[in-house]
Structures are given as C-alpha cells and as structure tokens.
Amino acid sequence: MELYDIIFYLFAAITLLSAFIVVTSKNIVHSAFNLLFTFFGVTGIYVLLGADFIAVVQLLVYIGGILILLLFGVMLTNRITSVDIRTGTVHIIPAVIGIGILWGALTAIIAFKTNWIVKPADSMEPTTVGLGNLLLTDYVLVFELLGILLLIALIGAASIARREFEELKD
C-alpha cells in the first residue's frame, strides 16, 4: 500500500463520514460545521487527482464563500434562542432504502460494469497555465457568460435583500 493510496483512503473517509453527519444530524449547526470537513475532504481528493488550481479554488469559494453563506442562512432562519434548532426529517426509512438502491445501482454500473478507457496516470504537473489558456481560448464565451451570471446573481440577491429593508422601513 503506497502512500498515495493511504492518503486517498484517508481523504475519502473524511469526506464521506462528514457528509454522513451533515445529512443525518438533527442539529443544523452541527451539520453546517461538518460540511466544512466534507469540503476539506473533497479538496484533498482534488489534490490527489492533480488538480491543484481547482483544489485551491475549492478551498476559497466553497469553504470561504458558500459555507459562510450557509452559516448566515442558518443563523438568520433559526432563532438561536429557541432550544430546538433541530430540524425534522421526513419519512427516513423509504428515503434510506431508495437512496441505498440508487447508490448500489450507480456504483455497480459506474465502478464495475463500464470499462472506462483509462490513460496511464502520468506525472502530475501544475495545471494553472493550461487552465488559464483553456479558459481564454476555448471557453472564452463561457467565461464571459459566467461573469454576467455572477453580476445577475449579485443584483438578484441585492434586490431580494432590499425589499426586506423596505418593509422594515414602513
């Protein structure tokens, strides 16, 4: 068992375990917090896969941005004061069965059935330069559109928030 495999199993375990807790914990803050560890696990996997730039971006955007956002969401939508900030779940058993079957089917198909055309894993080298070129050559249109998208999202979020401010006013 080389080092590479061990690290992989480690990171895999972190992500899946924390994801499991996120999904099953009654306390929303706990799940929010475990989400952090899930993101860290995923970043590790990216590193193992040689996608260094993505790993960093993951760190910044997911953990830095989205997680915080979620935390804000949690804080704003639940009165900390109330004891029960637990969130209910609905009909767990059918969901577990359904998801279990889904997971079994997917893993069976993807992992074992289809024999992917696998290129021998070559040495890892930094990908940022390739990505940069790629973004501004093949995917320039997508790049610009993303820019616009983010702008719209910004305006949207602002407009929704603003309405909230007005009610308070009158």
Place this chain on the structure above:
Amino acid sequence: MNGFPILTLLTFIPILGMIAVLVIPKDKANLAKYIALIATGIQVVLAIVLLSNFNYNAGGIFEQSSFQFIEKFRWIHIKGLSWIGTVKIDYFMGVDGISVPMVLLTAIISFIATLSSWKINKSVKGYFAMFLLLDTGMMGVFVSLDFFLFYVFWELMLLPMYFLIGIWGGPRKEYAAIKFFIYTLFGSVFMLLVMIGLYFSAHETLADGSQVFTFNMLALMDAANYTADGILSPFNPENLRFIAYIALFVGFAIKIPMFPFHTWLPDAHVEAPTPISVILAGVLLKMGTYGILRISYPMFPEITRELMWFIALFGMINIIYGALCALAQKDFKKLIAYSSISHMGYVMLGMASLSTTGINGAVLQMFNHGTITAMLFLIVGVIYDRAHTRGLNDFGGLATQMPVYTGFVTVAFFAAIGLPGLSGWVSEALVFVGSFGVEVIRTLAIISTLGILLGAGYMLWTLQRVFLGNLNEKWKDLKDIDGREYAMLIPLTLIILFLGIYPSALLDVMNTSVNSLVHFLSTNVTNFSISGL
C-alpha cells in the same frame, strides 16, 4: 324531312312552355293553362307529322341504319381520363316501330290531361310548370337511344310527379308521393348499376377507329362490341349478366307495376288529381314495359329466352291478382288502378311470348290501355268534380240522371272488358294468340283467360252499382257532362272505336320492328351459353 330535328323539338317544346309559364306575371296565372295547351297541341301536331313520315318497313331494333329521324350529336366528350380512357356520351335520339306509338300516345294523353286540368286553381303556374317538365321527361324516355340520356329523362320524370301528387293530391298525398318517389328511385338505382356495368364492359369503335367505352344502346346490343373481361360481357366466363338482367328487370318491373312491387300504384292513383292520374296511368306505366322491350330484350337475348316463363308467370299473376283485388275495392279510382295492373299483366304476358303476334299484341295493349284507362280516369274525374266522393256504394242510378255520360262510360267499360269491336279486345286477343302459340307458356296463357272473365265481373258490377238501379236522391241535381269534358272524351272514344275496327292502322307501324326484334331474339341466342351464376 331529314335535317328537321323533329325529335328534339318534340321533346323540348314543353320546356319552352314551362319557361313561358314561369315568366308570366302572377296575376295573369290562368294564362298558364293556354300556354300548356299550345305546347301540348304542338306536340300532337309534331307526333302526327312524325307518324305520317314514318317509313313502315324499317325494322330498327338493333341496327342504326333502319332507325328513323336519328339525331346524334356530341354531348359529353372528355378525352383521356386516366384509367377509363375518353368518356364519350352522345345526345342520340331516334324512333322505330315500337317507340312511335308511344310517342303518339304521350302526345295525345298530355294534350287531354292539359284539358282536364282546366279546373286546377291551387298555384296554377307551379302546376303547369311541373306538368310540362313531366311531359318532357316522358317524351324523352321514348325517343332516346343512349342509355345515359334514357336514364336522365327517366329520373327527370320522377321529380315533377312527386310534386304534382304531393301538392295537388288528395288527403293522404304526402304519403303517396313519398312512396311513389322512393319506390321508383329504388328501381332506378338498379338501372344505374346495370348501366354502368354495361358501360365498362363494351367498346364502341369511333369513326377514327379508336375504341371507347359507350352508353350507346345500339352498340351495347351488338355482342361483338363486348370486351373479353367486361363484368357484363358474354365472353367473360364468370360474368354477372344474369344478375344484371334481374336487377334491370326489377327496375322496370316496379314501373309496370309488377305483382310484388305494385302497392304504390293504388295509393298514387287515389291521391293524385285527375289529370295526373290520367298521365300516370296513360303513359308512366308504359315506361316499364317499353324499357324492357328497348333495353332488357335486345341487350340480354339469351337470358330473356331463359326467363320468358317467369315473365309470363308474373304477367299471369298480375292479371289474376289485379282482377281479384279490383273485385273487392270500394273506391272507384282504386278499382281502376287495380284494373290497370291487370291490363298491364296482359302486356307482360304478350312480351313474354317472344312471338310476333304476342309482342305486337303487347305494344298495342300498351297503347290501348293508355287510351282506355285515361278515359276511365277522366270518367272518375267527372263524377269526382261533381260529387266529391269516389265511393262505389255512395252512387246509384246515374244512368237516368246523366244519360250521355253513361253512354261514354259504357263505351269505356266495355273497352276495358275487352269487347270485340273495341280496341281493348284486339290487343288482348293478339296477346293470347301470341302466348298460346308458344309451347312453354301455353298453360299460363290458358289460366290467364280467367282474367277476361274476372274483368267482366268487376267492371259490370261497378257499372251496376254506380249507374244502374234507381237514382240515389243525393245526386238528383248532378248535371250531365259539359263542353270541356266532351272535348276530352270524344277523341278517346273515336280512337278506341277506330282501333277496334281497323287495328292495323297502328299494327302496321310496329309490325316490322317487332318482327326484327323477334328475329334478333331468336337468332342471337344460340352462340351464348348462360354463364354459371
């Protein structure tokens, strides 16, 4: 006289009359009567001209050369229709020995019917327009030699009759009109089928040599024109000629009317106004038998010979059944309706004999029955105008009250019975001579002689109930017949007397054609065997 289109004129003058009638303003409506009189008068003159220029010894059943006053023009000529080639239908008219008497009969009866409709007062214009249209339909049937044209006139005759019975008729006029219309239409549907069947199974070679499907009756009569695979062509082993013949025969039999299909006649007659009954009995009944002689016999000679016994059988049934039913009637018009069924039975018996005397007798009987029954209906009309009832038992002793009228009645009744010296007997005698002579239908002829006896029975019984005995007070103020009725009854009486004494005036006209028809039937039978059903 070649060139002068006498037949077209003869057929379409009533149409001109109709237009004239429709054009005149509403208030001068009774002008329509005079227009109709003029139109039918011209028709009579033309018919007489036709008769005088008719060459007596031209056979003309199946070969065009011996038909007379032929008029043949291109009527519908569509070239190159996809799969049936060019459609060529001619406006083909001509007369021979069989159709001239019918033309004469139609002209005379129409003229007299116009006279007798002098008293019609309900929407006079409509009446006379319909009347003249009907006249054209009838005349057209007797002169057309193209099956398509024949069918057009045949249908043309139906519509005005429906209105004439339906609007100007008696109490149950709608029922009678509808029954008449649907019955005849039912028949003519069969005729249409056979017509189309024939159309597609025969070729006619045109002047330029091209072969084309045809409705021309004369071409359809000539077996050489038939294709090998036509559905009705004799050369095709499993052809449907037998069924076609039966269908065509049913179509014509309804018009005769033949026994099972006759129930429309009494209703139509009872409800129709007098002039229309005169036309209906005088001319319309002859179309069925004329159709059989003109179409069924020459086009299907071998089947005719095969079925002659059945035609004779139905003829006999008509005679006996009609006479017996007449014996039991209480309504004067219904009695005469059944008597005309019985008399048309003689025509069928004569036709079935396929012998010269038989067919001559049949055609003469068609003419005589036309005149005699027309006179009978006029007689009923005279009483009905005065007494407004047709019940036989309501009358009695009219002889003392209306002696001159009784004189005409006696002539008409004894002509209907078949008293020698009057025209009725000559044709009946010829029919019996003809049918008795043929071994196959001899027994039927013998049984049919019973018809003469029954005829005497119901006619004399009617004469007794209505005219003899002492006068019924209700009728003591009935006045005898007036000038107009004289003008109607005298010509018919003269015809009946004249043909009774000297029948060959008409017989010579039809004799050559009948001989050539009999010749055609006897020779053309050998080379076809009756195809399996």
Place this chain on the structure above:
Amino acid sequence: MSELFIINISIAILFLPLLGFAVVILFGKRFPKLYLFEVGIITINLLLSIYVMVVKFSSYINDALVYGFTWIDFGNVPLLGPLNIELGVKIDNVTVIMFFVVNLISMLVHVFSLEYMRGDKRFNRYFAYLGIFTFSMLGIVISHNLLMIYIFWELVGLSSYLLIGFWYEKKSASDAGKKAFIVNRIGDIGFFLGILILFTSYHTLTLDSIFAQIAAGNLPFDSAAWLTATGILIFLGAVGKSAQFPLHVWLPDAMEGPTPVSALIHAATMVAAGVYLVSRIFVMLTADAMLVIAVVGAFTSFMAATIALTQNDIKKVLAYSTVSQLGYMVMSLGVGAYAFALFHLVTHAFFKACLFLGSGSVIHAMHHEQDMRQMGGLRKKMPITYAAFLISTLAISGVPLTSGFLSKDGILAGSLAFGSLTGHWLIPILGFVVALMTAFYMFRLVIMTFHGEPKNQHKFDHAHESPFVMAMPLVILSVLSIFIWYTPLPHSPDAGWFLSSWVKTPHTVVPAELSYDFMISETPVVEDQYSEHAVVHSEKYTEAMHHAHYPAMFLSVFLGGLGILLAFTMYQWKKIDPDKLSNKLSWLYKFSLNKWYLDELYDATFVNPTIYLSKALAWFDNTIVDGIVNGAATVTKFFSAISGWFDTYIVDGFVNATAFFSGFVGIAFRKLQTGKVQTYIVLVVFSVLALIFIISPF
C-alpha cells in the same frame, strides 16, 4: 244476278241494322219518332233477305259465295313465314235461311213492341238495342271464319246484356243482365281457347281452309285428342250461348227483360246461334266430341223439361221449354242428324216466338201479371191469341200436321238410329221422355191460362184482346207452324224442299278412325267434300234412319197424346189434384220447382268463393304487401335510430372517454404536485433509478 251483287246485298243486310242503331242512339233524344226509322230498316232487311233467299235457291243453289279480306297482316314472321288474320263473308244455304228467319222474327218483334212497349220513357233506345242485336246476330250467321263469329258472338252477348237489363231500375233486371253476360263469357272463353288452338296449329281461322288442312290429315298439335278437345271447347261456346246444361242458369233470369226481347233473343235467334256454330264446325267433330254433345243435349232437355213441369210463371215455363228444345237440337247434332237439327231450329224459332209473343200479349192484357195461377178462362176474352197459342202449342208438342211434328220426329228418328247403331240407348229414351213432358207442361200452361174459370176476377175484367199490331205477328207465326210450308206430305219431311235440296249434311273431314263408321260415305265423293251438295248420309246411317222413321213417329205421337191427356185430366177435368200429387212427391216437386238448386250450387261453388277470395286478396294486398313496403320503411327508420344511438353513445362515447380519461389521469397526477420540493426530487431520483434499471443490461 252476278255473285258479287248477292254478296253486296248480304253485306248491306248485315250493316243496315247497325246504321239503325247508330242513328237512333245518336239522335233518339231529339226526334222521339225515330224508332219508326228502325222499324223501317228492319222491314227493308226482311224484304232484302227474302230476295236473297229466292235468288240463292234459284240460281246458286249449290255453291257458297265467299268474299274474304285481310284484317291484320303480320308480314312474314320469323320461324313461321307469312302470317295474317283474315275476315270475310260466306253465304251458303244455311246462312240465307238463317237470314230469313232472323229478319222475319226481328221484324215481327219490332212491330209487336210498337204496342207492347208504348209509353216506356226510353222507347227509342229499346229499338236501337234491337237494331244492334239484329246486326250482331246476322254477323254470326254471315262470317266465314271463327274469329269474326267470335266478334259477333260477344256483340250478341252485349246486346242481350243491354236488352235484359233494359229496365235497369229493377235490381233484378240489372243482376240478370250481368249474370247473362258473365255466364256467356265463360262459354266465350272456351270458344276463344278453341280458336287459339286452331290458329296456333293452322295459322288461319277461315273455316274452309281449316277443314281442308284437317282433311289433308294434319291435326291440331298432331294429336286426335286435341281435335276432340277443340271440338268440345267450341261446343263450350255454344253451351254458354244456347243455355245448355252447365251454363243454362242465365236464361230463366233473362225473363226479366221485356217479353218481345225474350221472344226474339231468348227463344228464336240468339240461343239458336250456339246450334248454328256447332253446325258450322260439324264436319270437324270427332266421334267422342259428338257423343259429348249428344249427351249434354239430351241431359239438358231432360233437366229443363222436369223443371218446366212445376213452374208457375208463364215466361219461366217457356224459358225452360226453350232450354229443353235447344237440348233437342244439340242432341240431334250430337247424334249426327245435322239437317234435322237445323230444321228443328227453324221450326222452333217460329212456334216458340209465337208462344212468347202470345204470353206477351197475355201479360200485356193482364197488366204485367205473369203468374199463371192468377190467370184462367182467357179463351173467351182473347180468341186470336188463344188460337195462335194453341197452334204453336200443338206444334211444340209434336202433334201431326204441324212443323214441330216433322222436325221433332226427325230428331227422334235420328236418335233412335244412333242408339241402334252405337248402342247408346239412353239418348233416345231421354228424347222420348222429354217429348212426353213437353206435351204435358205445354198443355198445362194452355189450360191454366186460357181454359177454366178466371182466378183473379178483377184482372180478368180488364183483359181484352190485343190490338192488331200485336195480334198480327201472332197469326203469321202460328201459320208458319203448319207443315205445309215445309213438305207436301205431312208425314215425311224428306220430301220437303228443306231437306231434299237445301240443307245437306256436309261430309266429315275427320280422319276415318276418329269418326263414327256410319258417318263415312261408302261412295267416294268427287268434288270437295264440304261443299253444299255432298252426299247426304253414308248408306248405313240413312238405312237406319229409314228403319227408325215410322216407329219413332208412332211412339212420339203416342207419347204426345199421353202427355196432353195427362194435362187435361189433371188441370181441365181435375181428376187428379195436382196439389195432392205434389205433396206426395214433395221433395221431387221442390227439387224441380227450385230449378234443381243449381243457382244456389253455383253461388256456393263459384260466385261467393271468388268474391271471398278477392276480399282476402285485397286484404292481403293492403296489409301484407303494403305492410312489407311500410315495414321496410319502419325497418329503415329503426336502423337509422339505432345508428343514431350508436353514433351518439359509442363513437361520441369514445371521444368523451378519452377526454374523461385524460382529465382523470390529470387529476390523478395532480396529487403528485404536492408543492413540496422534496417530492419532486424523489420523483427525479426514482425515475433515474427506473431508467438505470431499464437501460442497463446487467
């Protein structure tokens, strides 16, 4: 006197009465006196016929004058060759005699009617009808072919219909007229069928050519049976017209007509037409046909005589006596006594007409009283009528020195000879029995009307002798009943002009094996055998006749006398009371009085069933056949209703169903849209799962 001239005169004789009829009918209304025109015409006719008779018997005794023309020509008919129908005229001795008889009696009846019918409101029309009757009767006698005979045959039927139903106010009169016409028509159908057979086999109806072809050996349809059938069928026509057994019922009812009419038509002429027709076709009658004719004739005479015994109406007695005498004539033709039949026809015409006119004058005198039981003792009141009546009665009873004796005796001799030759003894026996009965009922009539005391005093006082116009015909006719006119010797008719030269039995043309052997003459005949002067009889038959002549004469005189004696004892001297006798033999009396119940029998078997059948057929026609038509209409209406229902519910149903179904499904799925986001995701998951399982090939 060229031959053509005689023919023209005869045709003129034929058409004059028709002219009379037309003139009187058309202008009778305007000129009340027009009937005299008709009487004038008939008198001219009589003179002309006498003239023709004289010329015929003087210069053309042996050859028949023939003139024929084509009536209808069919050109040459396929398979048959040239075919036409000929009409024509043939004048031979018999025709001329009949001309004279018909015209004479017609004239006498016309004269008689002047007085008898005076005051009748349709006086002119009566004479017109007499005119057309005479025309038709002369037509029958003159035509040389069967078709023309048939034409006039029916015209005679028409005129008898008109005359019987003259007083049509009385329902019984119009009924009698109708009955006469229809019964005659039954006979005419038989006659017509005979004509059809002959025309079909010989393509001609001229008697001479038919007889030539039969003589040449080709029989109708090449079978002897058909020849016999033709003979019998034509005889059926005679049965209808001459009132023989099955079809005689119309004659007694015909007494409804005026008495002069009965005298002319129902005694002398029309009824004789049947006998004349059989005599015309006598040559083609086979042995069997003649036997049938003889039997029918004999039976008819016997039956009619028995009925006449008990009748109380004077005219009915005479009517049945006519039927009986006609039976005699037909029997004599049947037994082969051709000449005697015609001789009896002539003599009977005269004395029967005299009897009828006599009864007419009695009825006229007694103000239309016809029942003999009301009459009596008229001898004193009406001497002339009584004298004429007595002579005629003597004649009909066959008392010597009268014409009746001669002709009846000849017939009886003929029947005796026939009996001896062929062994059919029944016919002569019947003949003689009838002779007895005839004498009895005739004298019963005479005694009841003229002798004894008047039974109805009131009517008797008014009775008076008929005026000259009515009496004169009676006298003439009675004079004609004396023997002198027919034969110098009172006892033997052969010597007379009638039998020796005028009327000869034409030789039969029927092949030898079919006719009686005694009919065939041994000596072969030189000229064509059916012309006038053929050999009278074959030797065998003539011998038999001579042998039978005297016994027949004595026997008939004896029986006649016995009959007269019997009548006197019962009615004049009242030794045997007729009523007591009738009570004893009551059923026989009733049987005879009610005319052997034949009328009722015919009504039951023919008339009522036909009327009933016609009612049934009319009902059948209205309900069944019409029912089928209306049924077809209702059936189509029913089917259209069904297809309408089908259309609305089934086809439309489907459409609604789909709509409903989609609606239903829609509602069902709507439940899925719970608004909760998670259910949608669950759906997505499940559908992905389903897809995986469907697509992935494990």
Place this chain on the structure above:
Amino acid sequence: MEVGLSHFLVVSTALFSLGIYGVVTRKNAVMVLMGIELILNAANINFIAFSRYGNFGLNGQAIALFVIVLAAAEAAIALAIVLNIYKTYNHVNVDEIEDLKE
C-alpha cells in the same frame, strides 16, 4: 489494490447519494441547500477524476471550475430566497411551503 479511477467514482457516488438523501429527508431549507452542495461536489470529483484518468486534457477541470462558480451564484440566490421564505413563514420547513399547489 492500487487506487484507480473506480475508487474515485465510488467516492463521488457515495457523496452524491448522501447529498440526495440530505435533500430528500431534511425539512429545513438550508439543510436542503447543503445537500445540493454535496451533490455538486460529487459531480466535480467525477469531472476531475476523468480529466485525470480520461484523455480529456484539462477540459474536465475547466468545467469543474464553472460548476464551482455556478454553485456559488446558486447558493447566494438560494439563500436570498430562503431568507425571504423565512420572513414570510417564520420557518423554512420545505414540506410546509406548498402554496404553489393550487
């Protein structure tokens, strides 16, 4: 056995299933959002794994980048909506928010 592509795929499917489980079973809207984020990350692992082992070059990673950007935008909008829902309903239980059901 030596870590290959299938191992990464197994991890991503597990993560994916857990994400769906989260979305499906949790009542709280924010938890649902977290579930979505897990699903997106699972997808990204796949992209990256294939860009490494498949011969797609760097495309896989580019798309993963786009997914991340989108996830961010989506989270922002989602949270704004959740806040609004919270304001109107005072709770964010997804299964009680069903006004859209007519």
